[in-house]
Amino acid sequence: MVTTEEQAQNKHPGREPAVLSCTSAVTGLPQKRYYRQRAHSNPIADHSFDYPARPQDVDWHAMYPNIQEGQQVSFADIGCGYGGFLVTLGEMFPEKLSIGMEIRVKVSDYVVDRIKALRHKSGEAGGAYQNIACIRTNAMKYLPNYFAKGQLEKMFFLYPDPHFKRAKHKWRIINQALLSEYAYVLKKGGLVYTMTDVEDLHKWIVSHMEQHPLYQRLDEQAANADPITPKLYQSSEEGAKVVRNKGDHFLAIFQRL
């Protein structure tokens, strides 16, 4: 991708265009500044997404080149943003396939390019990061199009958009109707991880999850004993920002009954 900023730098007509890329020459990874997009996308609006009619119609092999016959995605990072936590999942669980789902086009493009670059750096076919991928989609609408009943072992909702205004509470990604849909794609015994820096949203999440008959909150000891828990604080870009700003973190993990 050559940005307008880069085109503007090509000041010498007649010469070969300067080939400037959005990949850093130092790290070999894409640079976020070329993929910025305004923070909120209306999840209820009718964006025109291509989506599969059924999970079996998804070309998983295109996303996970080493996927084995019968292997399925186990972990879903919902609203994965720039993919920091997804990358951590890939590193922590090399045997599991993890997917990031992100509604903003430039942000999901960034994650796709980031994964491509990480795979390239680690030596393509046999290397790392073959087990993570990102889809641009509206996770509030299309989860059952991607996942079969009881497929997912873990779902992550990290620093979801708080939508503070009452009129926009219907945009919140945790709500009673969607919790039933999440329960459908989750395995019995599967886990939903939630983390936010907004106390009011945390209380909303906990009260909606506790009212739902298919979820039970893990007690503090069990939540803290989970090896993923320490990563929830700062592996994602949003989490790292909260740590930098010395903000609060509110964690709640729920088991699908």
Ligand SMILES: C[S@@+](CC[C@H](N)C(=O)[O-])C[C@H]1O[C@@H](n2cnc3c(N)ncnc32)[C@H](O)[C@@H]1O
């Ligand atoms: C505050 S950011 C947090 C990103 C990431 N989880 C992190 O911790 O850095 C929330 C993300 O969720 C995405 N998002 C919001 N609604 C969504 C939806 N319905 N489907 C998929 N992604 C969504 C937003 O575009 C945004 O990138």
